[in-house]
Amino acid sequence: MIRLSGRFRSALIIGLQGIRARKTRTLLSMVSLFLGVLAVVVVQAGASIAERALLADMELQRGIDGTKVMGMAPQPRVSEIIMDTVPGRDDAVAVVGVSAIIGEPGVRPVNPNASPFDEIGFYGMPMVCDATGNCREQTPAEAGPEGQAIEVRLTALTGDIRQFKPFRPKSGQWLDFGSVPSMAPRLVLNEEAAKGFERYRVPAEMRVPGASANMTPQLIGVVDDGDYQPRAYVRMDEMANWIPATKLVDPSMGEMNVLMTGDTPVEQVLTSKLKAINAEPYVELINSRKDQEKELALMRLIFLSMAGLVLLIGVAGILNVGLATVGERVEEFALRRAVGTPRALLAGIVLAETLITGLLTAALAIGVSAAALKGVVVLAGNSEPFLQGVVFPWDAGVAGVIAGLIAGVLGGFVPALRAAGIPIATVMRA
Template identity: 50%
Template structure:
């Protein structure tokens, strides 16, 4: 067991007695230091909250840091090869896209293009008409309206369907708002399960939409089962539905057709095709020893099937690394401001310490006369200021924890990422260090002055 030496123990005891004997001055010192320590705690905690909040929406749309993504080529056998190679593999998820209309058949949906129904993003939906993408020989694509007579508007919502082979939430952790997520363990059903994002769910809440799902390219309409609602980071910008790929394929042609060749098709479209065709376009992998083997096997089988594998690109999600420099600059700026506030507290401790030493000149001289060393006198004064800094840090941490809980309750609806976040105790450690550092800086000069008091002072007293 490690014990403090007699000198250190004596200095702490005498320092504690000095704090108890001068309660008002201790409280004044703590008040001047409190805001500085609280500012340091707020900067540290705020930096972690900001990092998590910024990463949350990025993770919902791009994936968790470290996730490996692989772009898949457009080919008539791509989806079948992917299902045979990656189906049932742990740590793998593949997704694609399709267009669908939920509600009355043969009508113009309330949100052509699958965009927002709130009006906030209404200018992107193309009004009541349909738009198509036209690309020139250089690969430049533009959106143009389709010149055709549109059916009347009806009780229908256009959704952008994301079909999945394997659970996508292991890479993009969508927040479950209500209901449940898709069940990938059961057999595929002819009545497909769908999970809506908040934008699509809001549309169904405001309008009476029949339970009929028309998937673009399908000959018949399906009767879906809406099993849940998730926050996928898109907010009200897009109406999106999530489905199992095997249940989607029950209602789709077996494979997507290749894009038309010629000047109207861009090089990118020729390689990857239309993301709304229902075919699988992107694969997510958890890093591990089998990942490269799966990638090589998939590449070889696609090449054998005749797909152009030269355009298959593998990337690793590194959102935190890209944001690290920006977050560091922000934290350094606010930490500098917090240190300025902390220096005000240091000045307050220094002021009170010098006044206290001036009042205790006879006491310190008498201690010197009975054999107290200059070093021990220095420790006695420093012990008082360090204990004051530590008490202030404890009070500031308590205020920080309470403030964090209040802020979580107030802002959790606007920032769901912090709803389940607990107080970052790294910020508490930073507060303790700041309090002790302020006590040391504020007490160093008074301690040195106390150590230089001559023994002869006691004779004049």
């Protein structure tokens, strides 16, 4: 058990007696301070929640912090090396993206180039390249007549990508990498692709450049992957039934990445193999928190400065009440000095009162903020995804307590000095 000094205990006892004797004044001090502390708590909580939401969105798109992303140009030989190295591993997942059209065969999709459905044409028409490498956009005539078909980015995976990108399930189920591959590739759509399937009635026929035949896909679930482009996820081995992995490449618009843990030997093996064929990969270590640190710190600083100003107004209030109270208690403080109370303890008594007031106010502000946040989560949690599972951040509570303590010290400092300076002799002649 911590043993407090006699002086500290005396300050606490007398401070609490003072608060009990002047409840209305204490309440007035708390009212003046409440908004300031509340502002600090709300800003800190808001910043923490916003930071969490921002990082959560970045995790969906880029991967969780610590993930290594090896990117390379989509080429058949590169694909061959990846398929020799990555499948079957728990610490790495290969991600190969190609274009796929689901719907009527031989028609132009309603969203060429897998444009978002609310911004059709945003990505223009698909590119065509000649033998010399010169590329240009397809004309609508070349792309065929418009029909009931949707273009998506088809993302083939060698394993469960969610260990690196924590997609949020929306409906149905995720890909089961432990089951026998199906001849009818099972697709999990992102929300944008699901929007297209809700909006357009399209036949279940999927064409992928280079496939031996059109496939009949099964739509098994929807996830939030943070992507604005319609995307469908599929097991790599289910695609292999229709198209060899080495042909599952799209040199113009495709993507080819390997996501891996930080300490896997896959990076070194792949790098060596790729260098041998002059395909230099680039590796990025995901550290979104650090990348965003400056922006987040600036945002937090701006809001905390505003909250600090509101807190200063509260401090002025507590200072005003404190000075008035000391003025009223001149005789009490002089008497306390007469019975041997040191000046430092008199200052301590006043500071104890303002600190207790600050802490009570902080507790109140934290309680109100936590209750309000819980209320918002209950009322709006279903419509606002970033609110789901949000709890009151502990650092906002700490910030509130610190704000209360700072306000207590700042508001009580001058009254404490004044109390300590009251001369006994003058008062005793009263």
